[in-house]
Amino acid sequence: MNAEIIAVGSELLTPQRIDTNSLWLTDQLNSLGVEVTTKTIVGDDRERLAIAVRAACARSDVVILTGGLGPTEDDVTRDAVAGALRRTQVFRQNICDAIERRFRRTNRAMAEINKRQAFVIEGAEALPNPNGTAPGQWIQDGARAIMLLPGPPNELKPMFTRECLPRLQALLPPQVIRTQSYRIALMPESEVDQRIAPVYTKYKNPVTTILAAAGDIQIHLRARCSTAAEAESLLAEVGPLIEAILGDSIYAKNLDPLEVVVGKALRARSQTLSVAESCTGGLVAERITSVPGASDYFLGGFLTYTDRIKTELLGVPADLLREHTAVSEPVAEALARGARERTGSTWALSVTGVAGPTGGTEATPLGTVIVGLAGPDACSTRRARFLGDRDRVRALAAQLALDVLRRELATPR
Amino acid sequence: MNAEIIAVGSELLTPQRIDTNSLWLTDQLNSLGVEVTTKTIVGDDRERLAIAVRAACARSDVVILTGGLGPTEDDVTRDAVAGALRRTQVFRQNICDAIERRFRRTNRAMAEINKRQAFVIEGAEALPNPNGTAPGQWIQDGARAIMLLPGPPNELKPMFTRECLPRLQALLPPQVIRTQSYRIALMPESEVDQRIAPVYTKYKNPVTTILAAAGDIQIHLRARCSTAAEAESLLAEVGPLIEAILGDSIYAKNLDPLEVVVGKALRARSQTLSVAESCTGGLVAERITSVPGASDYFLGGFLTYTDRIKTELLGVPADLLREHTAVSEPVAEALARGARERTGSTWALSVTGVAGPTGGTEATPLGTVIVGLAGPDACSTRRARFLGDRDRVRALAAQLALDVLRRELATPR
Numbered sequence: 001m002n003a004e005i006i007a008v009g010s011e012l013l014t015p016q017r018i019d020t021n022s023l024w025l026t027d028q029l030n031s032l033g034v035e036v037t038t039k040t041i042v043g044d045d046r047e048r049l050a051i052a053v054r055a056a057c058a059r060s061d062v063v064i065l066t067g068g069l070g071p072t073e074d075d076v077t078r079d080a081v082a083g084a085l086r087r088t089q090v091f092r093q094n095i096c097d098a099i100e101r102r103f104r105r106t107n108r109a110m111a112e113i114n115k116r117q118a119f120v121i122e123g124a125e126a127l128p129n130p131n132g133t134a135p136g137q138w139i140q141d142g143a144r145a146i147m148l149l150p151g152p153p154n155e156l157k158p159m160f161t162r163e164c165l166p167r168l169q170a171l172l173p174p175q176v177i178r179t180q181s182y183r184i185a186l187m188p189e190s191e192v193d194q195r196i197a198p199v200y201t202k203y204k205n206p207v208t209t210i211l212a213a214a215g216d217i218q219i220h221l222r223a224r225c226s227t228a229a230e231a232e233s234l235l236a237e238v239g240p241l242i243e244a245i246l247g248d249s250i251y252a253k254n255l256d257p258l259e260v261v262v263g264k265a266l267r268a269r270s271q272t273l274s275v276a277e278s279c280t281g282g283l284v285a286e287r288i289t290s291v292p293g294a295s296d297y298f299l300g301g302f303l304t305y306t307d308r309i310k311t312e313l314l315g316v317p318a319d320l321l322r323e324h325t326a327v328s329e330p331v332a333e334a335l336a337r338g339a340r341e342r343t344g345s346t347w348a349l350s351v352t353g354v355a356g357p358t359g360g361t362e363a364t365p366l367g368t369v370i371v372g373l374a375g376p377d378a379c380s381t382r383r384a385r386f387l388g389d390r391d392r393v394r395a396l397a398a399q400l401a402l403d404v405l406r407r408e409l410a411t412p413r
Numbered sequence: 414m415n416a417e418i419i420a421v422g423s424e425l426l427t428p429q430r431i432d433t434n435s436l437w438l439t440d441q442l443n444s445l446g447v448e449v450t451t452k453t454i455v456g457d458d459r460e461r462l463a464i465a466v467r468a469a470c471a472r473s474d475v476v477i478l479t480g481g482l483g484p485t486e487d488d489v490t491r492d493a494v495a496g497a498l499r500r501t502q503v504f505r506q507n508i509c510d511a512i513e514r515r516f517r518r519t520n521r522a523m524a525e526i527n528k529r530q531a532f533v534i535e536g537a538e539a540l541p542n543p544n545g546t547a548p549g550q551w552i553q554d555g556a557r558a559i560m561l562l563p564g565p566p567n568e569l570k571p572m573f574t575r576e577c578l579p580r581l582q583a584l585l586p587p588q589v590i591r592t593q594s595y596r597i598a599l600m601p602e603s604e605v606d607q608r609i610a611p612v613y614t615k616y617k618n619p620v621t622t623i624l625a626a627a628g629d630i631q632i633h634l635r636a637r638c639s640t641a642a643e644a645e646s647l648l649a650e651v652g653p654l655i656e657a658i659l660g661d662s663i664y665a666k667n668l669d670p671l672e673v674v675v676g677k678a679l680r681a682r683s684q685t686l687s688v689a690e691s692c693t694g695g696l697v698a699e700r701i702t703s704v705p706g707a708s709d710y711f712l713g714g715f716l717t718y719t720d721r722i723k724t725e726l727l728g729v730p731a732d733l734l735r736e737h738t739a740v741s742e743p744v745a746e747a748l749a750r751g752a753r754e755r756t757g758s759t760w761a762l763s764v765t766g767v768a769g770p771t772g773g774t775e776a777t778p779l780g781t782v783i784v785g786l787a788g789p790d791a792c793s794t795r796r797a798r799f800l801g802d803r804d805r806v807r808a809l810a811a812q813l814a815l816d817v818l819r820r821e822l823a824t825p826r
Contacts (some may be wrong), residue, residue, distance in 0.1 A: 013449045015440035016624055018431060027428035036426045037461060039454040048451060048472075055468065059461075190524050193485045201486075210487075211424045214567075275716065281702025282695025285716045289694025292770050292803055300722040302715060303688065303698045309713040309756060343722060357705050387519060388544055390705055392567060 001034045001172060004056040008068035008077050009151060010043035021066045021156055028160060032168060033175045033224050034062060044068060049080035053146075057084065061144055062168070067151030069134035071113040077148055078119060078137075085141060087122040091115075095126055099133050124148075127163040131155045138167060145171060175224055178231035180206075180239050182219040183252040185403040186384075186396070192217050192246070199241045206234050214392055215399040218255070251406050258402040259287040265409035266297035271346035273405070275301035276314055276339035278326065279353035279369065283398040299343045304335065314338030327352050327364045329381040332372030340374040347408070348374045349401045355393045369397040371404050380404075414447045414585065417473040419465055421481035421490050422564060423456035434479045434569055441573060444590060445581060446637060447475060457481060462493035466559075470497065474557055475581070480564030482547035484526040490561055491532060491550075498554060500535040504528075508539055512546045537561075540576040544568045551580060558584060588637060591644035593619075593652045595632040596665040598816040599809070605630050605659070612654045619647050627805055628812040631668070664819050671815040672700040678822035679710035684759035686818070688714035689727055689752035691739065692766035692782065696811040712756045717748065727751030740765050740777045742794040745785030753787040760821075761787045762814045768806045782810040784817050793817075 005026070007019035019041055026036045037060065042049045049068070056063045068077030082089050096118035103110040117134050120126050127136030127147075132155040137148040147164055149156045184192060189212040196219070200208035206223035221238060223231040243250060252261050266273055275285050281303060288298050302313050307326055310316040316334040324330045332350050340348035353369035360366035367386045372379060382404050386396040418439070420432035432454055439449045450473065455462045462481070469476045481490030495502050509531035516523040530547050533539050540549030545568040550561040560577055562569045597605060602625035609632070613621035619636035634651055636644040656663060665674050679686055688698050694716060701711050715726050720739055723729040729747040737743045745763050753761035766782035773779035780799045785792065795817050799809040 013439065013452065015436050015443060016622065018433065018436060020431065023428050023431060026426065030428060037456055037458065038465070039426065041452040043450060045450070051468075051472075052451070055464075059464075188521075190484050190527065193487075194524050194526065197486070209423060209427070210485075211430070214565075277695070277698075279702075280699075281707070281711075282690070282698035282716070285690075285695035286693075286699050289692075289716075289718065290804065290807070294694070295718055298694075298718050300716040300718040300726065302726075303695070303702075303713040305702065305708055305711050305713040313713065313755065342726065385519060387515075389567065391703065392544075394703070 001061045002037045002059075003029050003034045003062035003064060004038045004040070004060040005036060006049070006052055006056060006063065006065045007039070007041045007151075008044065008049060008065060010045075010074075012041045012067075013043050019066075021151070021153055024153070024157060025064060025066070025160065028165065029062070031177065032165075032172060033177055034168070034172070044074040044076055046076040046080045046083070049076055050084045053081055053084035057141065057144060057146065063144065063146045064149065065147065066149050066156060069117065069136070069148060069150050071111065071116050071133070075116075078116075078121065081137075081139075081146065081148060082121045085121070085139070085146075089119040089121055092118050092120050092126065095120070095135055098128075098135075102133055121148075127159055129155055129159055131158060136163065138164065173226070175226055176228045176231050178223050178225075178228065178235055180221045180235045181253070181255050182242065182246065182250050183255070183257070184217040184219070184246060184249050185251050185258055185399055185406075186215045187217060187249055189217055192219070195245050196242050199238065199245065203234075203238055206238055208238075214388075215396045216258075248407065248410065251403065257287075258399065258406060259291055262402055262406050262409065263288065263291045263294060263297060265406065266347075269346075269409070272297050272299050272344075274299045274339045274343035274345035274348045275401075276304055276335040276348065276350040276372075277301065278304050278310070278335070278351060279355045280351045280394050280398050280401070281305065283394055284349060284351060284401050287398060287402065299345050301343065301348075302335075302339055310335065314342065325361075325364065327354055327368055327370060329370060329372075329383065332370040332381045333374070333379045336372035336374035336379055346376060347405060349405055350374075351397050351401050353393070353397050355390045355397070357390055367393050369393065369400060371397070371401045373404050373408060375408065380408075414474045415450045415472075416442050416447050416475035416477060417451045417453065417469040418449060419453045419455060419462070419469060419476065419478045420564075421455055421457065421462060421478060423458075423487070425454050425480070426456050432479070434564070434566060437566070437570060438477060438479070438573065441578065442475070444592070444635065445578075445585060446588060446590070447581070447585075457487040457489055459489040459493045459496070462489055463497040466494055466497035470554065470557060470559065476557065476559045477562065478560065479562050479569060482530065482549070482561060482563050484524065484529050484546070488529070491529075491534065494550075494552070494559065494561060495534045498534070498552070498559075502532040502534055505531050505533050505539065508533070508548055511541075511548075515546055534561075540572055542568055542572055544571060549576065551577065588639060589641045589644050591636050591638075591641065591648055593634040593648045594666070594668050595655065595659065595663045596668070596670070597630040597632070597659060597662050598664050598671060598812055598819075599628045600630060600662055602630055605632070608658050609655050612651065612658065616647075616651055619651055621651075627801075628809045629671075661820070661823065664816065670700075671812065671819060673704055675815055675819050675822065676701065676704045676707060676710060678819070679760075682759075682822070682826075685710050685712050685757075687712045687752045687756035687758035687761045688814075689717055689748040689761065689763040689785075690714065691717050691723070691748070691764060692768045693764045693807050693811050693814070694718065696807055697762060697764060697814050700811060700815065712758050714756065714761075715748075715752055723748065727755065738774075738777065740767055740781055740783060742783060742785075742796065745783040745794045746787070746792045749785035749787035750792055759789060760818060762818055763787075764810050764814050766806065766810050768803045768810070770803055780806050782806065782813060784810070784814045786817050786821060788821065793821075
């Protein structure tokens with residue numbers, strides 16, 4: 001079963017506001033196994049809205065409209081839907097009375113225009129709204145369900161949960177959904193896709209989705225079956241095939257970001273971490289400390305933005321800096337060792353690099369990043385080069401640092 | 414002139430992701446006087462997308478598609494638009510070569526599927542993408558302009574600015590737009606609005622927009638006239654009225670964020686900065702170093718996440734920590750002084766606080782933040798309490814630290 005969501009309101013077509021109701025509605029619909037195939041945002045324009053409603057009704061089983069149910073001229077949803085379905089509207093005295101009572105409870109008189117909210121589309125069920133004046137409407141149009149819901153989230157959500165969910169469930173065959181997610185750091189989306197497409201293209205169920213952010217890929221498998229056992233066995237069949245292909249590139253088999261994965265591994269080992277950041281300027285520590293309870297394993301660290309500070313705070317020999325430059329393996333190593341010694345942490349991560357927009361040389365071009373990791377036994381470094389602007393290079397450098405530590409902590413002691 | 418935006422991608426139809434590109438695009442279009450009348454979000458479904466494109470082209474002068482230009486089977490935008498316009502696609506060897514060069518620069522081989530990205534719709538202009546493999550496309554279809562742009566914001570924004578804006582301007586009647594912006598830190602949106610509404614509601618031109626983010630308000634005045642002189646004189650009339658009301662709460666009379674304002678002030682004085690961050694865990698330094706050239710004035714600093722590290726790295730007396738706790742004025746002062754002495758910077762900022770979700774006490778409830786500032790003459794502290802979750806408290810604490818320094822640097826020497 002497919003659904004469309006139409007958000008109504010000119011304010012949703014400004015640079016300041018966005019339709020977020022549809023995220024919550026999508027979650028509710030997905031949990032029933034209903035997929036959202038299109039979202040449309042239309043202003044307070046009766047004609048355009050009627051066109052959008054007709055188009056949605058022509059191709060989708062469920063059409064949900066949010067907003068535009070208020071009492072003013074701007075509120076065109078009732079009229080547009082009635083027009084699109086070629087139905088009339090009926091005045092319901094009992095709804096008018098309820099709105100009037102609501103006003104009286106707050107010692108205000110109902111304005112004449114509020115009477116508009118007592119009109120219901122012919123054949124629609126009015127949905128009570130305990131949190132506002134605008135009632136919702138549920139229209140069964142053949143096999144199609146059309147819902148008119150108020151825009152304010154505190155009115156929409158309880159109305160959908162109480163009135164629409166049970167009506168929708170009654171239209172659906174019994175079914176169960178199970179999901180499995182994977183996260184991968186620093187592999188291009190096209191590479192992930194090329195590697196796992198031979199597996200996922202074989203299956204219509206579970207459905208596979210790949211979500212890409214800078215240096216971070218999410219793979220989602222969603223199995224939909226009539227029983228939990230069936231759904232779980234589908235995931236147990238496809239999941240391991242993907243795990244076998246991507247191996248230790250997978251850093252999480254759930255939605256945990258890298259800083260949470262690293263934090264859990266440190267806590268499990270009762271070990272601690274410090275950092276020495278140069279080009280990332282605090283980004284690695286900021287991500288680590290964004291996790292509540294990070295003080296259990298994160299001690300602190302050093303922001304060593306200039307050569308002099310590298311020498312003074314962390315004892316990086318001035319000769320080393322002169323000979324190799326700040327963006328070099330020996331300096332990355334000295335920074336990590338320095339941070340580890342001075343904080344007494346089990347591990348220390350260092351990051352040095354050329355984030356740009358200037359400062360590249362032939363030996364260390366723009367985007368060059370070196371991560372150092374000092375640990376109980378040894379110190380290692382990892383060099384990479386990232387393309388993109390300063391923000392992107394810094395974000396990928398922080399991602400690399402966390403992934404270097406994640407891989408180290410994943411190896412058996 | 415009217416525009417529609419079609420965002421393409423099944424991930425934008427999940428409960429987790431939302432199309433935010435359209436906010437930025439709407440702002441860009443509005444600044445040209447182009448209104449956005451409909452936004453549509455469609456999954457990776459060629460047929461549905463082609464229908465959406467046909468509908469948009471039937472009613473709008475400008476149609477912008479974002480996303481779906483990648484190399485995989487999922488990426489259907491090129492095919493759907495070609496289908497909707499009944500045009501063929503042409504393989505361009507020069508685009509293929511450029512993609513291949515891009516891969517080679519990062520020492521990777523181009524995957525076979527990337528060749529898909531070298532196809533251009535008949536009659537379209539290919540728009541170069543310096544930040545990714547997917548080129549954009551600009552199609553002039555009679556009086557209508559259709560744009561295919563990549564989904565990642567760091568690719569979309571520069572491409573739109575460089576390639577699409579000038580082409581759009583050429584289609585519009587000559588008009589002059591002049592803007593004036595103000596930024597304000599840590600004042601609630603409702604307070605800003607209440608204070609300046611008596612001024613801005615008097616003017617239809619310039620149009621005033623208030624944009625609110627956590628702890629950061631932007632006020633935009635936009636005058637649209639047939640000559641520059643007219644537009645500028647409108648701004649010269651309204652701007653000073655707003656400046657008189659908000660006074661030194663205004664930290665920038667342009668779009669510079671606080672870290673840029675602070676950076677410019679430090680550079681102008683040839684002074685330097687270091688930090689000692691506790692609850693913000695690197696966020697202050699991360700913002701300061703996000704500005705290119707920050708190494709001219711930022712020396713580095715200390716992340717002192719535990720009490721022991723505060724003592725060992727910055728010499729905060731253990732007695733002081735025991736007596737006053739880490740979140741106290743004396744400790745904030747000791748942290749700032751310690752950072753200043755150890756780095757030799759002109760100024761040192763410290764931040765200590767209770768970001769949550771746990772750890773509050775009666776004396777220092779959740780959300781309490783203390784900023785310390787050590788300078789050539791004295792050391793000062795500033796206490797605040799922020800409501801909200803961990804991320805919000807940390808973000809507001811960093812904002813407060815930067816604003817404390819901004820105000821200090823704004824006072825005449």
